[in-house]
Amino acid sequence: MKWLPTLAAVILLASSAHAQTLHGEALVKALRQGGYVIVMRHASSPAEVPDSRTANADNIHRERQLDAKGRASATAMGNALRELKIPIGDVLSSPTYRALETVRYAKLGDPLTFDELGDRSQSMQGVTDAQAAWLHKKALQFPSGTNTIIVTQLPNLTGAFRQLADGVEEGEALIFGPPRIMSIATLVARVKIEEWPAMR
Secondary structure, three states: OOOOOOHHHHHHHHHOOOOOOOOHHHHHHHHHHOOOEEEEEOOOOOOOOOOOOOOOOOOOOOOOOOOHHHHHHHHHHHHHHHHOOOOEEEEEEOOOHHHHHHHHHHOOOOOEEOHHHOOOOOOOOOOOHHHHHHHHHHOOOOOOOOEEEEEEOHHHHHHHHHHHHOOOOOOOEEEEEEEEEOOEEEEEEEEOHHHOHHHO
């Protein structure tokens, strides 16, 4: 049976597509106070898996891995978050190599890995309805004083957030804010990975 979102999810999806209310300095100021969930797609990664010549030494299962652009952009994003003094609390990650590599290059600390954020070893082949519901629920669990980062893949984002994730690029983040009306969360911003350094 296909996953059917709750009433809250329906309202979120219907009303938040154009509710991106924070930009630039206002977004930075809000994130410094904490209380947001940043759900991002892993940084740039070629669709092809590496061969024995190009695979990283620790990529023992020959999964997709970041390219030079992905490594550089993840590093720059992490540096920007620290320079902007944006507090990061929990970091949740897909167990896929490319997601964990994004976390590592951004120096976000030790992530908590969850199979629900993974791709079931079927890169770009979609996710289960249970996975989509799990991610949607996690994105609405707002921390106090810090911000949560969740790193996953495109199918997980589109499965959980439908049109809110339309066109999301590698490294791009959907930022959800705490409840404002009827206990419904708000998509307050979409930030491409290369935009973080420009906020400094």
